Amino acid sequence: xxxxxxxxxxxxxxxxxxxxITEFRRGLxxxxxxxxxxxCSPDHSMYYLHDSPFSIxxxxxxxLLVEKLNDGGLLLNDPSVxxxxxxxxxxxxxxxxxxxxxxxxxxxxxxxxxxxxxxxxPAAVPLMTSLHGSLSSExxxxxxxxxxxxxxQEIYKYPLYRYxxxxxxxxxxxxxxxxxxxxxxxxxxxxxxxxxxxxxxHIPYGFNDKNFAxxxxxxxxxxxxxxxxxxxxxxGRLVYLKGVHILLxxxxxxxxxxxxxxxxIAGDGEQREELEALAATLGISSNIRFLGSITNMSxxxxxxxxxxxxxxxxxxxxxxxxxxxxxxxxxVSDAAGLPEMVVPEENGLIFxxxxxxxxxxxxxxxxxxxxxLNKCKKNAVKHAQLxxxxxxxxxxxxxxxxxxxxxxxxx
Amino acid sequence: MNTLKVLxxxxxxxxxxxxxxxxxxxxxxxxxIRANVPDGxxxxxxxxxxxxxxxxxxxxxxxxxxx
Numbered sequence: 001x002x003x004x005x006x007x008x009x010x011x012x013x014x015x016x017x018x019x020x021i022t023e024f025r026r027g028l029x030x031x032x033x034x035x036x037x038x039x040c041s042p043d044h045s046m047y048y049l050h051d052s053p054f055s056i057x058x059x060x061x062x063x064l065l066v067e068k069l070n071d072g073g074l075l076l077n078d079p080s081v082x083x084x085x086x087x088x089x090x091x092x093x094x095x096x097x098x099x100x101x102x103x104x105x106x107x108x109x110x111x112x113x114x115x116x117x118x119x120x121x122p123a124a125v126p127l128m129t130s131l132h133g134s135l136s137s138e139x140x141x142x143x144x145x146x147x148x149x150x151x152x153q154e155i156y157k158y159p160l161y162r163y164x165x166x167x168x169x170x171x172x173x174x175x176x177x178x179x180x181x182x183x184x185x186x187x188x189x190x191x192x193x194x195x196x197x198x199x200x201x202h203i204p205y206g207f208n209d210k211n212f213a214x215x216x217x218x219x220x221x222x223x224x225x226x227x228x229x230x231x232x233x234x235x236g237r238l239v240y241l242k243g244v245h246i247l248l249x250x251x252x253x254x255x256x257x258x259x260x261x262x263x264x265i266a267g268d269g270e271q272r273e274e275l276e277a278l279a280a281t282l283g284i285s286s287n288i289r290f291l292g293s294i295t296n297m298s299x300x301x302x303x304x305x306x307x308x309x310x311x312x313x314x315x316x317x318x319x320x321x322x323x324x325x326x327x328x329x330x331x332v333s334d335a336a337g338l339p340e341m342v343v344p345e346e347n348g349l350i351f352x353x354x355x356x357x358x359x360x361x362x363x364x365x366x367x368x369x370x371x372x373l374n375k376c377k378k379n380a381v382k383h384a385q386l387x388x389x390x391x392x393x394x395x396x397x398x399x400x401x402x403x404x405x406x407x408x409x410x411x
Numbered sequence: 412m413n414t415l416k417v418l419x420x421x422x423x424x425x426x427x428x429x430x431x432x433x434x435x436x437x438x439x440x441x442x443x444i445r446a447n448v449p450d451g452x453x454x455x456x457x458x459x460x461x462x463x464x465x466x467x468x469x470x471x472x473x474x475x476x477x478x
Contacts, residue, residue, distance in 0.1 A: 006430075056440065060436070060437055060440050061440075063419075063436070064419040064422070064434045064436050064441075065454065067419065067432040067434045068419070068429060068454070069426075069454070069455060077467065078463075081463055081467065085455065085456075085459070085460075085463070089455065090447065093444055093448075093454075095476045096444050096447040096448045097440065097443055097444050097447065099443075099447050100447070101447075119449075119452065119456065120447070120448050120449065120452065121449075122449065123449065156468075157469065159463070159466055159467045162466045163463060163466075166459065166462055166463070183455060268466050279422050303473070306417050366453065
């Protein structure tokens with residue numbers, strides 16, 4: 001069987017999509033399934049088939065599209081929507097260039113790719129889509145961060161928000177099967193597709209901790225853990241959506257009660273300077289280390305005591321799964337798919353999303369209650385092994401492949 | 412590899428309401444694209460464009476260049 005895993009986004013990338021694809025491809029290959037990966041290149045200049053000589057530069061496609069669409073007056077009087085729509089055409093034309101009839105099945109990894117591939121694939125080739133997050137929710141928080149005064153209703157009416165919501169619905173409704181990893185996204189997808197689509201499946205992510213432990217890409221020096229301090233750890237993009245500003249507010253309160261801690265913040269993003277300035281304003285700079293992007297995550301996690309994930313919206317972040325496999329108690333917000341990942345008082349704690357005082361209280365609880373801290377540490381790996389079973393995920397997803405292939409053959 | 416540039420208008424069949432242009436493109440690339448897209452494939456996606464046009468009329472313009 002020849003399968004194409006395809007995404008509109010750049011890969012390799014330090015985010016969860018690459019973790020999923022790497023693990024999933026390994027599992028598929030073990031089952032004798034041939035896998036190609038189509039994505040944008042990390043420098044955004046081209047689309048390419050990984051581990052092959054095949055690529056196409058965006059500059060080979062864009063000039064003609066811009067000329068034909070802009071001068072033809074077909075693009076709309078909204079720069080952001082026009083830009084997004086134009087880039088979708090570049091992706092679909094690139095996919096067509098590589099030739100999609102060579103595949104038995106196409107597995108899109110985001111709704112933009114799904115919508116695009118549905119337009120250019122041969123009708124007989126089935127399309128399955130895995131949703132790794134909620135595109136429209138991400139755009140919601142992006143708009144919120146740029147225009148804090150906007151009410152929810154104003155954002156819901158914003159053209160770019162409505163555009164991505166339509167792309168989500170269109171991408172899913174064009175797919176024969178839609179897969180989500182969290183129950184939250186499963187429910188959200190079902191409600192988006194009411195009356196259109198019934199083939200939505202909830203299969204949690206799987207993770208291979210053996211591959212993770214051995215995955216060291218760089219020898220970047222790890223800061224020494226101060227002997228008398230606990231390390232609180234966050235890893236993720238430094239963007240508004242991830243709620244790092246809430247973590248910093250919580251840590252300001254925490255400092256009033258205890259100073260035997262440091263917080264290490266791994267990751268980079270457009271909000272980094274703003275967050276560094278916020279830490280200074282809050283008077284906690286000496287307790288915070290902004291580490292930038294790191295690749296040897298397991299080494300940092302081994303030095304840490306508590307993993308904190310304050311996101312305003314997230315599906316099922318691999319950074320939390322990695323922390324659990326590293327034996328760390330996890331504190332997450334109750335937003336979106338996050339509370340599904342933690343059993344409160346057993347392997348971590350859950351705070352009210354956006355409530356920095358609640359977060360501060362839970363960090364204090366873990367720091368002051370050594371019985372609870374040790375219990376959560378002890379349970380973390382056990383829970384992770386049960387919850388994030390790689391073999392189970394691969395088996396369940398390949399069963400869906402078999403179903404699509406069987407349906408194709410019946411036709 | 413020798414490349415042959417041709418006028419982009421050669422691929423007008425892939426566009427709704429094609430207009431004449433002076434843009435030259437790689438023949439080898441665009442011919443392969445045209446051969447691989449399904450019958451009836453057109454840019455832009457009319458169905459989506461009609462939906463978008465409607466809600467842009469109703470809302471404010473979104474110029475979020477950072478996105």
